[in-house]
Each structure stands twice: as C-alpha cells, then as structure tokens.
Amino acid sequence: MSPRASSPATVKIGDVARAAGVSLGTVSKALNGTGSLREETRRHVQEVADRLGFVPDSRGRGLASGRTYTVGFLTTDSFGRFTLPILMGAEDALSVGRMAVILSDTRDDRAREEHLVRSLRGRRVDGLVVTGRSTDERARVDIDIPVVYAFTRPDDPEQCAVLSDEAAGAALAARHLLSLGRSRILHVTGPQRHRSARVRAEAVVDTAGDALVGEPMFGTWSEEWGRRAIDIALASGLDVDAVCCGSDQIARGVLDQLHERRIAVPEQVAVTGYDNWDVMALAARPPLTTVDMNLGEVGRRAGEMLLELIDGREPARCEIIVPPRLEIRGSTV
C-alpha cells in the first residue's frame, strides 16, 4: 500500500495558477484541453501542475453538468471472446467523450442482471451499452437512460442497436468458394435454434445455389461436431470440394478430420470458418480462411451512438449494421 501522507489531493487549482503565473481560467482550460490557448502556455501549466502533483477532480464536471461521466457496460458473456473486442471498441469511442466504463457481468442470470441494473441506476450512470454472446433477441433493459445494444438484438425495435451483418458474412464465404471454382459446397453449422446459425445457413443456401451439396448440417458450435459432420457426410457418400462452416471451432474440427482421412486442404476440399478467432484460425493446419465480424467496429459505433444519445442529439440512424470482412488464408487458396 502506498503512503497517503503526501497526497497530491491537497494541491488546489489556485496553487497551480499562482505557481504558473496565470489565471484560474487558464489553468482550467489548459488541463481540460478546452478553449483556445497557445500550445506553450498549455504545456507550461501542465508542467507546473505535474510538478506540484495537482490532480483535477473530474467529479466536478459531474456536479456542474448533472452528469456522472460514467457508462455501464452490461454483458451476458462471461467468457469474453465476443464481448472483449466490443468493449475495447466502445471504450475507444467513449474515452473521446471522457466517459469511464463500469463493467457489469450478468453471467446469464436474470436476477443478477436486475440487481446490476438497479445498482447502475443508483450510481446515475449517463448511459448503458448492452451486449452478449448471442445475436438472439433479448428482453430490453428497463432503465430510463440512453441504451445502445451492441451485437445482441433487443426485442423492442424502438431501441438503438449496432449489429453485425451475419447474412453478408456467410455470403462472403460462400461467394469466395464459388469464385475458386468450387461447385460441391457443404454447410456445417451450429444449433438451428440459434438465430446466427439460421441466418448464416440461409445466406449460404441462397448464395451457393446449385453448388450446395445436401441440406445445411445443424449441430453444435464445437470442434467435436465439425469432426463428426465430416464422418457423417463421407459415410453417406457425399462428394464435396468445399466445407463452409458456421464457426471457427466447427471448421477446426472439419480440418482435423479431413487431415485424419488424408484429404488434402485446400487442394481436394477448401474450408472456411466464421469468427476469425485467432487461437483457432491461426493454429489450424492450414491457417483458416474465415469471416471477421469487425466486433471492434461494432463496439466503437455503439459507443459513438451512446455519446450522441447522452448529449441529447438524435443519432442519424438508430440501427447500424456493420459489414464483415473475409480473411483469406491457406485453407482455401
């Protein structure tokens, strides 16, 4: 524990003004980066403030404006793979508005979520970003401050949301396989009850057209399902030259099982994933061509939209669909 004796909290803004030989207003502008000051004045004041150990009390902003300059980030995804890039993007955007982010992890527990929302209201956060692992619809959060949903979809169309274009992502992968001349494409994906699996499957079916082999194979988001799907497909005599997978984990299982059966990737069968999850995609043999949902951009746009709502501005659009991109690697070319 650090000593508290020499706490710089005791240095007042007047001390800085006196030592720097400028007015209180100049100190305020210099340290807050507001108003117009010569760069050398700003730097001089900052140096004096640093030397004296002056720390501006940012709570003052809140008292003056009625705002707390804090935002809640409510997530159901303890695991973090989807949430973290969204959080980082949102942090980038919100820090421009000098907002701090209070993390609230519901752990998929409805009672815990209600408790956390009450606690965020009690702290008078200025707004809320709501996210989660699933793109299925979720109940809207009942709170009387600006809310933006990111990646996850609110059941109330009046709510503002930034979503990933999952159909476009799946179509990108299928079109890439077609462009390589593949004409017998199998689609292996997650559970049919998940919106992500259904939307991606529809887009693959639409895009691949006659090049689609059999029906989409729904299963689980796991390597084990990827391996088993290959066994099932080959046992039933399907002749495929490409497997378009609904996730990187599924694709990883598909690759392993093709390798096991000495089927050459990409020469005999090309494989695509979905997520661009580096630990899966880069360690795969060969490295995996996969769809990147640009989750950082989803978070950034959500943060920007929330800042607009908090400032009382009407955002240009209340729903933003972020386009995905395709990372092309050795599993297809």
Place this chain on the structure above:
Amino acid sequence: MSPRASSPATVKIGDVARAAGVSLGTVSKALNGTGSLREETRRHVQEVADRLGFVPDSRGRGLASGRTYTVGFLTTDSFGRFTLPILMGAEDALSVGRMAVILSDTRDDRAREEHLVRSLRGRRVDGLVVTGRSTDERARVDIDIPVVYAFTRPDDPEQCAVLSDEAAGAALAARHLLSLGRSRILHVTGPQRHRSARVRAEAVVDTAGDALVGEPMFGTWSEEWGRRAIDIALASGLDVDAVCCGSDQIARGVLDQLHERRIAVPEQVAVTGYDNWDVMALAARPPLTTVDMNLGEVGRRAGEMLLELIDGREPARCEIIVPPRLEIRGSTV
C-alpha cells in the same frame, strides 16, 4: 432510447416511508440491507419502493463518507483469457463492499497506462486492482491510493499482491505423471525469458528427478511449438512415456502430433497441460489433464484484500499465494 418523462429519480425516500407507513430510518435500513429488521418489514419496504419506482442515489454514500465506492481494474491483457476470471472473482468480492469496477485496459502501452491512471485519480477511485497476462515483474503503479496486484508481480516488494503458485502447479502435474508409473518425462514449455516458463520448468525438473528425459524444451506458447517439439524429440531418438507441457496450447499441439504419428495417448505417452483453458482442454483428443490456477480465487482474494486496505484495516497478509489444482482427464488416465 427510453422516455425520460416518468423518471423515477423524482420519487424521494420520504415518499417511500409515507407509502410504506414506516420511518425514514427503516426505509434506509431496508434498502441498504443494514441494521436489524424483520424480513417481512424489509420485503414490504422493498415492494413499496419498487412499486413507486424509487431508486436510492448511491452517490450519497460517497458524499457522506468521502469515498466514491468505485475501484479501478487496470489490465494489460486485452485478450482476456487470464484477466476475465480474475475480474469476475474480484467483482464478486468487491460487490460485497458495494464497489463498482471501472475497467481500464492499457493494451500493453505505457503512455496509455499513465493516462488511464491519471483519469482514475481524477475520478477519485477508492482503490485499484492491477493485473495482466504475464507473471513477470512489472513497474508499480504510481498512485496514492490502495493498490493490490493480482496474478502479475509488482517490482516493489512493499506492494500487496495475490499470486498463483506456479511452481506448485507444475509439481502437481509432474507428481501425477510419476504416480502413474511414468519414468521418461519430457518437459515442453514457453520462452525462457518468461518467468512462468522458468518457474514451471524448475519445478518439473525438481519433481521429476531421474524420470526427466533431456533438458526442458523452451519455445513459444503455441500449438505449433508443441507439434514441432514432438518432431524434434522423436527425431533425436528420445524415448518418452509422458510429456509435461507448460501450457494447454502446447499440449494441444503435442497431442495432435502424437496422434499424427499413431502414438496412443495415454497408453504409450501421457500428456499434461497448464491453464485448464476449456476451449483447448475439452476439445483435445483425449480431453486434457491440466493445471487450473484458480484465477477466480486469485481475483476474489485480491478484491477482499483491497476492501481491507480501503477500510483502513491492515490485511493479515500483504502477499497471498493461491494454490492451483489438477484437473485429471483422459490424456493421462
């Protein structure tokens, strides 16, 4: 965006007291969970408060006590695999003290860290948890409030820290292999410049004794290194009946390459990992026996220690070493 017209912020504590037919003090005790009240009184007050839409303003606590009831959580680990379980454990402990956690992600950037620390000081957070991906020593954070380091190690021995016992974890894995009668154990791990790799390697060497085959093989924390290490070991004619790995990713590569060479696991060669990272350990074939560092417990103890420091209590110990445990699965038995 939600309507702000019917903001429940306008309902005062006195309205709740009148409607519930109790005193202000009883409302306060009931909603804060303090003092002694009959359970039915507490529930009655809560119901009335909920019906009226009353939200206690938790900033009041701060004004009265000089505290903000917020804690900074400073992490260098954007990736989140090690950080998130620590964060969740810390949140559990801190929420008991009704503290909110402000997440600050330095992204391994020193300038960004300094900016974030200044911002946390400006917000007058009551304390700070510092964590990161690496157990290497890091510079102490220069801030005049209570700080607890979790998982990561401060370069100043006066600082309070909660760490994982990495030597004990590696010894657990080696002892498990010995207990299964394995007598030709190979150790494959990460870069020698990482403290984690060195500490784990020393513990494996000490524990395995004569059963160790060759020198520890230092490389990278990757599947690719695990695969290559097996090729190198077999090409140099090493006869092994167990591979004790420094991480789950390395173990995953080792398993894949043994599988490739038709070497039966665990019959011919037993394999252990380190991390108990579920996506790696559970999807492995066979599922991986691995060391779990109990990172949730590391976070929980760090949160508890920080609450003690914030309350001005001297913690019983300023350094806590959390013991790991071994998850035994099909790769060894």
